[in-house]
Amino acid sequence: MVARGFDDPGLVAGLVEKIASLDFKRAKLMEVCGTHTVSLAKHGIRSLLPKGVTIVSGPGCPVCVTSNSDLSLAFQAARSSGVTLVTFGDMMRVPVNGMSLQGLRAEGADIRVVYSPTDALSIPNDKEVVFFGVGFETTSPGVAALLRIAEQRGIGNLSIISCFKLIPPALRSLLEGGEVRVNGLILPGHVSTIIGVRPYRFIVDEFHVPCVIAGFEPVDLLTAIYVLLKMLRDGRADLVNAYTRSVTPDGNQEAGRLLREYFEPTEAEWRGIGSIPYSGLALREAHSHLDARLKLGLEPMSVPDAPGCRCAEVIRGSLLPTGCPLFSTKCTPESPLGPCMVTSEGTCAAYYNYG
Numbered sequence: 171m172v173a174r175g176f177d178d179p180g181l182v183a184g185l186v187e188k189i190a191s192l193d194f195k196r197a198k199l200m201e202v203c204g205t206h207t208v209s210l211a212k213h214g215i216r217s218l219l220p221k222g223v224t225i226v227s228g229p230g231c232p233v234c235v236t237s238n239s240d241l242s243l244a245f246q247a248a249r250s251s252g253v254t255l256v257t258f259g260d261m262m263r264v265p266v267n268g269m270s271l272q273g274l275r276a277e278g279a280d281i282r283v284v285y286s287p288t289d290a291l292s293i294p295n296d297k298e299v300v301f302f303g304v305g306f307e308t309t310s311p312g313v314a315a316l317l318r319i320a321e322q323r324g325i326g327n328l329s330i331i332s333c334f335k336l337i338p339p340a341l342r343s344l345l346e347g348g349e350v351r352v353n354g355l356i357l358p359g360h361v362s363t364i365i366g367v368r369p370y371r372f373i374v375d376e377f378h379v380p381c382v383i384a385g386f387e388p389v390d391l392l393t394a395i396y397v398l399l400k401m402l403r404d405g406r407a408d409l410v411n412a413y414t415r416s417v418t419p420d421g422n423q424e425a426g427r428l429l430r431e432y433f434e435p436t437e438a439e440w441r442g443i444g445s446i447p448y449s450g451l452a453l454r455e456a457h458s459h460l461d462a463r464l465k466l467g468l469e470p471m472s473v474p475d476a477p478g479c480r481c482a483e484v485i486r487g488s489l490l491p492t493g494c495p496l497f498s499t500k501c502t503p504e505s506p507l508g509p510c511m512v513t514s515e516g517t518c519a520a521y522y523n524y525g
Contacts, residue, residue, distance in 0.1 A: 229486070
C-alpha cells in the first residue's frame with residue numbers, strides 16, 4: 171500500500187498504539203487554534219485517545235474571541251452615511267443583541283464580504299471604505315499590506331477598524347488565571363508560521379507547561395499529543411516544533427516587519443477572557459489617518475451576550491459546548507445565538523457538525 175501522507179491509516183494506527191502504551195490515566199490538553207478544533211472533531215481524534223486523556227479548546231477562533239464592544243464599532247461604521255464596510259464572511263452572522271452585520275445589510279447598509287484584504291481596493295471609491303480587521307497574527311499582515319498599497323497609491327478614502335488579537339498574551343492570561351488547569355498545549359500552526367517558535371518560550375520557562383506546535387492533519391495532531399504525553403510521563407516541560415515544514419524559529423520575518431511598520435501592541439478586549447494588556451494591535455501614530463475610529467468618531471459600546479449563551483466559558487476551555495443548555499436546541503449553525511456556533515472554526519459548531 172502506498173502511504174497517503176499525513177492522514178495515512180497505518181501511521182495513525184501506530185501513533186494511537188504509542189499513545190496507549192504510555193498508559194496515561196489522566197491528562198488535560200488544550201488546543202488554541204480554530205483549524206485544530208475542526209480537525210480534531212472531523213477526524214474523531216478524541217475518540218482514539220485513552221479515556222483519561224481529554225482535549226479542550228482554547229481561544230483559537232478569531233471570530234469567537236471578537237468582543238461585542240469590537241463588533242459595536244463595525245455596526246456604527248455600517249450605519250454611517252457614505253460608508254462601505256468591508257469584512258470577512260464569518261463576521262457577517264455573529265449575533266449582537268438580536269442583530270448582525272448580515273441583518274444590517276438586509277436593511278440597506280453597504281457591507282461587502284471579501285476573501286482577501288486587498289479585495290477592498292477594487293471597491294468603487296465614491297465612499298469611505300472601512301475594513302473591519304479581525305483575526306490573529308495570520309490575518310493582520312495582509313491588512314498591513316493593504317494599508318501600504320493604499321498609501322503608495324495615495325488612496326485617501328480607505329481606513330480600518332483594528333480589532334486584531336495576538337495569541338501569546340492570551341495564553342499568558344489563561345495560564346495566570348488558573349481557571350482551567352491544563353497539562354499541555356497544542357499551539358497553532360498558522361500563527362506560528364508568522365511569529366515563529368520563540369514567542370511561546372515563556373510557557374515553559376514561567377509556567378512549566380509542555381507545548382507542541384502542530385500541523386492540521388491527523389498524523390500532525392496525534393504526533394503532538396504523543397509528544398506532550400511523553401513529556402508529561404517523563405516529568406519534563408519543553409517547547410517542541412512538530413510543524414517544521416512550515417514553522418521556523420523566527421517565523422516570517424517580512425510579515426513581522428510589515429506588522430511592526432503599521433501596528434503596535436495595545437490592550438484588547440477578548441470575549442470570554444476580558445481585557446488583556448498588549449494583546450491587540452493599534453495603528454501607529456504615523457498611520458493614524460487610516461484609523462476609522464478617529465475618522466468616523468467611533469466609540470466601543472458595552473453589549474451583553476444573548477441570555478443563556480455560554481460561549482465565554484467555551485472559549486476559556488472551562489465548559490464543553492454540550493454543557494450549554496442552548497447547544498443544538500435553540501442555538502444551531504443555522505440559527506446561532508453565540509459566535510462559537512457561527513463559524514466552522516468555532517468549538518460549538520465543530521461539536522455540532524461532527525459530534
